[in-house]
Amino acid sequence: MSEYNNNKKSPVTAEDWKRMFDTVIDRSGSGDLKHGALLPRWGRDDLLPLWVADMDFATPQFITDALRKRLDHSLFGYTVMPDEFWTTIINWIRTHHQWEVKRQWMSFVPGIVKGIGLAVNIFTRPDEKVIIQPPVYHPFRLVPLGNGREVVFNPLKEDNGTYEMDFDNLQRVADDKCKLLILCNPHNPAGVCWSRETLVRLADFCRERNIIVISDEIHCDMAIFGHKHIPFASVSEAARENSITFQAPTKTFNIAGLISSYAIVPNNQIRAKFYRWLQANEMDEATLFAPIATIAAFENGEEWRRHMLEYVEDNVRFVEDYCRENIKGIRPWRPQASFLVWLDCRELNLSHDELLDLFIDKAHLALNDGEMFGKKEGHGFMRLNVATPRVILKRGLDQLAAAVRANVR
Known part of the structure; x- marks a missing residue:
């Protein structure tokens, strides 16, 4: 077997x-x-x-069995998002990351890179800036640039085969035009699980300057060698009230082609502005197979x-x-x-x-x-x-x- x-x-x-x-x-x-x-x-x-x-x-x-079962019902019309999609995700996050997420904080998004692009357009004007921390996943640079925003670089510092954040440099480069910071958590390409201390410090810095943190956590369920992922928004009130978190089961369970991503936004004002736009443009509606695969993954995986x-x-x-x-x-x-x-x-x-x-x-x-x-x-x-x-x-x-x-x- x-x-x-x-x-x-x-x-x-x-x-x-x-x-x-x-x-x-x-x-x-x-x-x-x-x-x-x-x-x-x-x-x-x-x-x-x-x-x-x-x-x-x-x-x-x-996952394949769950999809095949739905395929046996050969009518693929409009569908509603099952409540089980949200409860399954909430339970998974609670169990694996000790973070209590509320249903009203959450929305489907049509992919994390797309979600970042949407956030860039919703929360910045063309003359404003987005901070990234290279070396980092290249869409963090390409998406803001492609949408006409200036990208500000806060390079990571090498530290004996890994990286740490350079807060001195961040202090120098973050001006009043910087409105977003895109965080890779865990980091891609080097696979860093950022410490709680680092995330708290970053949250305090950005909250003081009204810089919203976009935390891409697509690799959150893949910590290895005894390390642990810490969701950015879970570390402090400053982090919770000034962030948009993106997660998905797609890397962990090898279902990237199904597109099943979701946003978590605890702050009422940020959430209302973001989700209102998603709803108006029907960007919060999942494809037929996304919830089926996600529920199967998080319940049985x-x-x-x-x-x-x-x-x-x-x-x-x-x-x-x-x-x-x-x-x-x-x-x-x-x-x-x-x-x-x-x-x-x-x-x-x-x-x-x-x-x-x-x-x-x-x-x-x-x-x-x-x-x-x-x-x-x-x-x-x-x-x-x-x-x-x-x-x-x-x-x-x-x-x-x-x-x-x-x-x-």
């Missing part, structure tokens, strides 16, 4: 779980972005894709999630050991959350173009280029997705090791 069956029975041994995540799935013909974007983005389609942040693991069977994260942890360790033994010039930074590993390649002493040539044309790998997360801050880094069967991960590292050896001769 290699996966959940219709009676919700789980694999009985650790080996059964490992076999499940070790299974290589042929994604050809599914229209997946990971493979379909290779030729337009990299100019070649013979690359091993270890880039976009979804997983190569099968979506859990209990804890055991699957736990074993998936254990497999991811082992993959991170595998990358660390492999690089230490076979690729001396590359140092993986251990993430505290998610399945993304920030590869520090600076000891290879390559220019940006030379690093891309090494990974793409010599190693035949498609990873996210570090500079997309911050031209200066991400220089010399590459982002590796390790949510893939071990055999695929080893193949990629073998190709990279061979390319590095050939490059230094």
Whole structure:
């Protein structure tokens, strides 16, 4: 038995779980972005894709079963959002993050990046500014810029294989035109679970200056190696009353294509302004399958999630050991959350173009280029997705090791 069956029975041994995540799935013909974007983005389609942040693991069977059950009722007209969608989310957040969220604080949003774009347009004018903290998920920069807003950079500081916030710099760059700060919590690409002390300090800073914090918490259910995610809005009154939180089950349960995201806004005035706009434009209405998948994930998914994260942890360790033994010039930074590993390649002493040539044309790998997360801050880094069967991960590292050896001769 290699996966959940219709009676919700789980694999009985650790080996059964490992076999499940070790299974290589042929994604050809599914229209997946990971493979379909290779030729337009990299100019070649013979690359091993270890880039976009979804997983190569099968979506859990209990989610597929729930969707299939609805498909058997072959009429897909307009539907209402079931109350169970909200109670299931509230219970999950209470259980996993010890945060008591009220139903009236919540709304469906059609994707977290879209939610950020909506917030940028609703809470800033064209002459106002948005603060981001690079190296960081690139839509944080592209979305405000694409909507005609100026982006202010508050770069993170390196701290022995991780990052910390630079509050001295934040004090210098935050002027009266700064109206939003987009927080990545947990952080992408480095996987930092921000401490309570850091979040409280950030909340106090932003509340004093009337800068609303947009907290992207899509990786919140993927803390690993004993770390814990802390929801930004839960740390203090200043955080609660001056923030918009975005969460989703989509990364954790590999259902990104279903689009099931939600906003949490405790402050009455911020919530009224944001949700009024969502409602007027029908942006708060979920697609048919989003609530079905979310309810199935949060009601039945804890055991699957736990074993998936254990497999991811082992993959991170595998990358660390492999690089230490076979690729001396590359140092993986251990993430505290998610399945993304920030590869520090600076000891290879390559220019940006030379690093891309090494990974793409010599190693035949498609990873996210570090500079997309911050031209200066991400220089010399590459982002590796390790949510893939071990055999695929080893193949990629073998190709990279061979390319590095050939490059230094």
